[in-house]
Amino acid sequence: MAAVNPNHLPDPETALETLISAGAVDEAPDGTLSTTADFEKTLAIYHDIYGAVSTEEFNNTVAELFGLDPETATERIDEFGIEREDVVAYLAAQSYLDIPVEQNLLIVMAGILVEITPSSPVPAELRELDDDSYEAFLDDNPDAVVTVWRRNCAPCDEMKAEMDAILERVPDGVSIAGLDGEAAGDFCRTYDVDAAPSVLCFLDGDLKEHESGRRSPDELSDIFGRVY
Known part of the structure; x- marks a missing residue:
C-alpha cells in the first residue's frame, strides 16, 4: 500500500x-x-x-x-x-x-x-483456489463444484460443520474446491458471486447452476443430481 x-x-x-x-x-x-x-x-x-x-x-x-x-x-x-x-x-x-x-x-x-489477517475461511477439507489458479483448475476439472466462503459468516460456519456430509454427496468424477470470496475478486466478478456461502456447479467447463446461501447436504445432493 x-x-x-x-x-x-x-x-x-x-x-x-x-x-x-x-x-x-x-x-x-x-x-x-x-x-x-x-x-x-x-x-x-x-x-x-x-x-x-x-x-x-x-x-x-x-x-x-x-x-x-x-x-x-x-x-x-x-x-x-x-x-x-x-x-x-x-x-x-x-x-x-x-x-x-x-x-x-x-x-x-x-x-x-x-x-495478520485471519487464515482463509475455506474449509480445510477443500483444495483452495484463488484468482491465479481457478481457471487452470476448471481446465483440468471441467466437472467441478466451486464453493465460495468468507470470514465472520454464520451460514458459512454452519455449512462447514456439515462438510463431511457434503463431500459424501459430491458425485464420483466431480471435483470440489473453495475460494476466499473476500480475496478472489476476479472470480466473483466473472461469475456474479455477491454472497457467501455460494456453490457453483460446472459441467464440461460451463457454469450450470449457482446457489447462494446456506444449503444442507440433502439440498446440495438435489442440486448435484440436477447438474451431473
Missing part, C-alpha cells in the same frame, strides 16, 4: 501500538499478532464494498483516496503492487479508529493488517 511517500513512512512499531491501543489488534504473550473479532466486523464491511469492484472502480477509489488523477493512480497501483486487500485494510482502519490518523500512518497500518 506504500504508494505515497514510500521513503517517509512512519515506524511500523508506532502503527502497531496504535492498532493495539484502539482494540483492532491483539498481541499474545508470545508476541503473536491477530486482528480482533470487533475489528474484523468492520473489515468484512469494506470487503463487501470493495473486494469485488471492477478494476476501473478500484483504480478510481485509489485516485480519490490519495488525490491522484486516474492515470497516475493506475501507475502507482502497478508500480507498488497495490491490491484490493490493501485498500480494504486502509479503509477499515480509517473507519475503526476513533482518533484522527495521518495518511502515511494508515498506509503502514494497512500493511500490518494485511499481514
Whole structure:
C-alpha cells in the first residue's frame, strides 16, 4: 500500500501500538499478532464494498483516496503492487479508529493488517483456489463444484460443520474446491458471486447452476443430481 511517500513512512512499531491501543489488534504473550473479532466486523464491511469492484472502480477509489488523477493512480497501483486487500485494510482502519490518523500512518497500518489477517475461511477439507489458479483448475476439472466462503459468516460456519456430509454427496468424477470470496475478486466478478456461502456447479467447463446461501447436504445432493 506504500504508494505515497514510500521513503517517509512512519515506524511500523508506532502503527502497531496504535492498532493495539484502539482494540483492532491483539498481541499474545508470545508476541503473536491477530486482528480482533470487533475489528474484523468492520473489515468484512469494506470487503463487501470493495473486494469485488471492477478494476476501473478500484483504480478510481485509489485516485480519490490519495488525490491522484486516474492515470497516475493506475501507475502507482502497478508500480507498488497495490491490491484490493490493501485498500480494504486502509479503509477499515480509517473507519475503526476513533482518533484522527495521518495518511502515511494508515498506509503502514494497512500493511500490518494485511499481514495478520485471519487464515482463509475455506474449509480445510477443500483444495483452495484463488484468482491465479481457478481457471487452470476448471481446465483440468471441467466437472467441478466451486464453493465460495468468507470470514465472520454464520451460514458459512454452519455449512462447514456439515462438510463431511457434503463431500459424501459430491458425485464420483466431480471435483470440489473453495475460494476466499473476500480475496478472489476476479472470480466473483466473472461469475456474479455477491454472497457467501455460494456453490457453483460446472459441467464440461460451463457454469450450470449457482446457489447462494446456506444449503444442507440433502439440498446440495438435489442440486448435484440436477447438474451431473
